[in-house]
Amino acid sequence: MSSTPALIDRFGRKVTYVRLSITDRCDFRCVYCMGEDMEFLPREEILSLEECGRIVRAFVDLGVSKVRITGGEPMVRKDALKLFQDIGHLEGLHELTLTTNGSQLARYAKDLREAGVKRVNISLDSLDDQTFKRITRVGELDKVMAGIQAAKEAGFDNIKLNTVMMRGINDHELTDLVDFAIGGELDISFIEEMPLGEVDHSRANSWFSNDETLRLLKEQYDLLPSAETTGGPAKYWRVAGTRTKIGFISPHSHNFCEDCNRVRVTCKGELYLCLGQEDKVDLMHILRSGQDDDALRQAIIDAMQIKPKGHDFDIRRAQPSVVRFMSMTGG
Template sequence: MDINNNEPAQLLVDGFGRQITYLRISLTDRCNLRCVYCMPEDGVRLLSHSEMLSYEEILKFVNILAGYGVNKIRITGGEPLVRKGVVNFIEKLNNIGGIKDIAMTTNGILLDKYAQDLYNAGLKRINISLDSLDNEIFSKLTRGGNLDSVLKGIDIAKTVGFEPIKINTVLMRGDNDKELMNFINFAVKNELNLRFIEYMPIGQNINQTITSKELIDKIKIEHKDFEPKKIGDCSVSKEYYFSAQKNNKAVIGFISPLSEHFCNDCNRLRITASGKLRLCLFYDEEYDIKEILNSNASDEYIYKYLLNILQKKRQTHLFNNKNNKNETDNLQNSNIAAAGNIYMNKIGG
């Protein structure tokens, strides 16, 4: 199939007619932080080298998916920058025909070291996870992380040419929720794209979740001259600018996977560092692709294999769905995914 010049003749479509165009790849389950909502304090068993997907296996998988309409890739972890060879991998990924957009989510700790090389390799969009602007709170939430390293990484990423730079912030009740306006002022001052993401209690406590609506209402009360004006509404993020800063490039977005899910427009698959395909972040079903990638299976066979799996993709997650109270209660009681035994560093976010 010539994916450089023609639209794919066959597409990856689930049982509800949603075309898959977006793949999120977890490069590693390792991380140089221990964020409280990502892994338990005593850590988790990490994958051995042989258990992880090799770069060659990942590139083979992306090549196949690109032939069937996947055109957007996001690199996640763990922390992707702790895996050796990541820059060379990005360069090879960027050379795959059909792939139009490559982005990365990072905690920013190593960004000052890698920003220029990543940009030169073809990475043009970057999201930086940052949940506190207070040194003490940041250290507590990350269990020892250095805030200054992240802020330095943001500055260097701006200098290198990444635009927009998106800051992913999870506000958790009782931990960092008082920093709402500090983050907004930080984004405006530095002309950043700030996205507040609802806390997803994967294996954790739901009571700390603050809805996007609650945040917007607080903004209106605390900064009346910062009346939010809606400028966009993609399938994932509702974006606003502040009327007092019209000419500022800062954009404030709200991602609401719990209170206002975007399942109807879901176009994504996730692959874990161990080669498990996940159809949804909120369910624990996984499908091994490592074995089939190392077989003699043709691209067509793998396509049909994936298409069959896709028919199991649910129409929506049922968390916070009042029409499905029983399953909702079950999800709440089980802490949503895998009875609380799976953490975000394993899934890839």
Template sequence: MLKLEDAFARKFQYLRLSITDVCNFKCQYCLPDGYKPEGRKSFLTVAEIARLTRAFAAMGTSKVRLTGGEPSLRKDFTQIIETVANTPGIEKVAMTTNGYRMAKFAKEWRQAGLTAINVSVDSLDPRMFHQITGQNRFHEVMAGIDAAVEAGFTQVKVNAVLMRGLNDGDLGQFLGWIKHNPIQLRFIELMKTGEMDELFDRHHVRGAVIKAQLLQQGWQQKIRAFNDGPAEVFCHPDYQGEIGLIMPYSKDFCASCNRLRVSSLGKLHLCLFGDYGVDLRDLLTDDSQIASLQQRLSDALVDKKATHFLHEGHSGMTPNLASIGG
């Protein structure tokens, strides 16, 4: 049986599946000028998503994260959740969202089979939130987090991209927020993509600096589960919540890579910062093509590199994080 394993003995239990590249926010580190459609696009259909997920699951994938753009902009999003969740072998179905529709749909998504939510909240100051995201929706997003907890989600994670001169001074406020809230707060190191060199140079904050501060304050690092993402997670006896750090510029960041990406147009991306995508869509039209699809996935992994080469200033073909699911 074919398995998802590369030349460095890394196994891939985690699929990040983008279902749209459309987003209604204008985050400075992703789509500062807003989403700009480039012609008409035909995103993966529910049937194609079903075949793709089945192929990955049969090769050892147990976790699927639905991403975008903003995945909840798809009218058939609940159906997509249900389709993925009902795939034999898939144990976790997560989503990454800007949160603006959570208050209305969290319960429905939970009933469809969604097991975890990551929501972006780059500042707890509504004005700074507006400045970073381009949307004055802070209170809607926070209401969505409350709705997710009330709907029974036990894994609600909040993502924040820390940027020097903008929200890096919010660390204390963030820590105060999770003292009595069982939320995993994840600080994501700003990454260089596309033509974001100037933004990166101006606002990059090293995750290692934050890690050192946490350890000094008594936070302890937890052991990572086999199908967890790249975050280093820390807990503290005085806090109900946790801290996760995603530090792509840290040493050996790629050594524990366990995830592959498929774009909303059906291309396999071996790395967020890769130079090309492998087209899968021609093998998603018919159930009889599953074996051929699995062979293509296996063959593609031969070319997966040991690292992303970000340290050498290489950011690959990714123009922005929304284009292949961040």
């Protein structure tokens, strides 16, 4: 191996960030993420926690410095905490983060922080019980609020709320959500709904652009453009006089593919080179066919040559741009 390993794709982009899903299961059924009646994978088709750890080590060996654990909802996976404890203090891994719906944080926040998780992103699409239930179908807002409080008490370096704004569903809560973030000294990012998987609502009608979100927020808040980054695709603005920054992840209105530094690994061990394309490499086969870590690293290196230039999302299409649900790739 090179003394200065790096994953470089055909377009000269350096991959330093991996999002690893450890389960396709979730205790919510968010309308933009999965169907109401999902069929989840049998246990034998999902990476073991030991295999997850092996994959993380291979990527870190190749220069990846940031790993985000996702799901489904990662904390519904039995013994998930063991994975965080296993990889949380790897040399070369500068940032271990978690994306969660918050439902399990009241139980796990303190242990996750001790295991080495530095930041958490918590999905929160509504502050109203009925709207929250409409979006999540089965979620309980009280549990998420308790989870946010537990995360604050655990002392993470940063806590960020993630909100998918949908016209006619939760767009009336735009400023309420920002005020909640400001009051709690949290950050918040608005994410444009992505056309992944079949859903039971019209995305063309519900889609809410981040350009509109930003315009509306500028009418209510003094926003200062910021060059800050967390290593992902969000573009940030600071709310003057507060500790809160507002991020915008805009896969439709402002394609961020040019400087993409990310790849995703599903809970099936599929290495996806782009969220919005189908190019992938089967890492589970390597793990379960007796091949060594050199073979695993080489497969990852070779995969960089099929990383596409970008995605091609079009919210106006009758069919989704990608047929797999967001929960299948990793949230």
